[in-house]
Amino acid sequence: MQRRINRMGPDPNSIYPNADVRQVVYIKNVITRPNILVGDYTYYDDSNGAERFEEHVTHHYEFLGDKLIIGKFCAIAKGIEFVMNGANHRMNSVTTYPFNLMGGGWEKFTPGIEDLPFKGDTVVGNDVWIGQNVTVMPGVHIGDGAVIAANSVVTRDIPPYAVAGGNPCREIRRRFDEELISYLLELKWWDWDAEKIFRNMDALCSKDLQKIRKIAD
Template sequence: MHGPSPDNPHPMEGFPQVCFIRNTVRNPLIQVGEYSYYDDPEDSEGFERNVLYHFPFIGDRLVIGRFCAIARGAKFIMNGANHKLAGLSTYPFQIFGNGWETVMPGPGELPYKGDTVIGHDVWIGYEALIMPGVRIGNGAIVSARSVVTADVAPYTIVGGNPARPIKARFDPEQVQALQALAWWDWPIERITACLPLIVGGDIAALQRAAAAAR
């Protein structure tokens, strides 16, 4: 057995509220790894509607790694939401045209935070909000209804508004070992064979299994 097919949008038979995201996203500026899923009983195939202010002329990307779990209502604010801050007013007059386009912001006048990047094996809780340019490290957990305005270190649990670190899931040496193992990049056959170790808590045992497979 090699687990569910990553090409099946609904891998749980009779349970359509879970969807492997990469099968339903059409925007080329959204990249999603295999087995990452969105859980929504109303419209699990509509993940893309939760990526907001994502205008193609800006060009920023949302990148999500493999094996991520994203709960219902989690949203990603992209750079198109930003307004010019240097003037007396932040109102976007230019978007309405009819003569107002003469105050179109010039290059560099709108805040730009870059791509939003979600690592591998990340759990994003119910109605969490991820702001532009945030990078969330591998193995991190974002608590429900958190507002993430800054980068999240690997294997860190964050929560609140703005989100702050609550605790580290592992000590620094263990995090370093897990990052080096990068089990999410293994062939799916090896992942399947090592599942008891991956969902267990013995990093040394997983390291031994990885070494034996080389």
């Protein structure tokens, strides 16, 4: 008798969710830096080496203490760049030149955090879709369910379930009305276990938005 296999989706602890599609990786399983935190099922899609996601997080120095925090079930396309606080130069002195990074004795002029325009952690919520060649600047917060159009430069916070794009990136519209957005933010389906997500996937993927209000427990 053939054994029946009960599958509730791909293994969130695998590098490649689909072994036949090697350009897609689950990010949390390829990062090595302690200051990058990524949730389950969030993927990066890049035919030039998705495993090298960390190369797209630039100017990220541990001594500054800022973190890149990305939630669950995010879809991140090729060409992403998260610019972290180490890219900032001091603005309250005669010159903005980063002498300290060049060495040769200049390192004694390293600025303190209080001398830099420090923006804090960069945070991407859950179920966020980021298109190709997007740049996210330091300290930006992108809300749950947001969509960022390709080639955008995100310089300010983007609210939950907004569609945003441009340089600088601006909100274009909301995906749903405020009532449904509030319901989804309270529902937090991304925190369900794999079995519950599988049982309710028809509602999650349906264009009939009222189905989500009839979810199975």
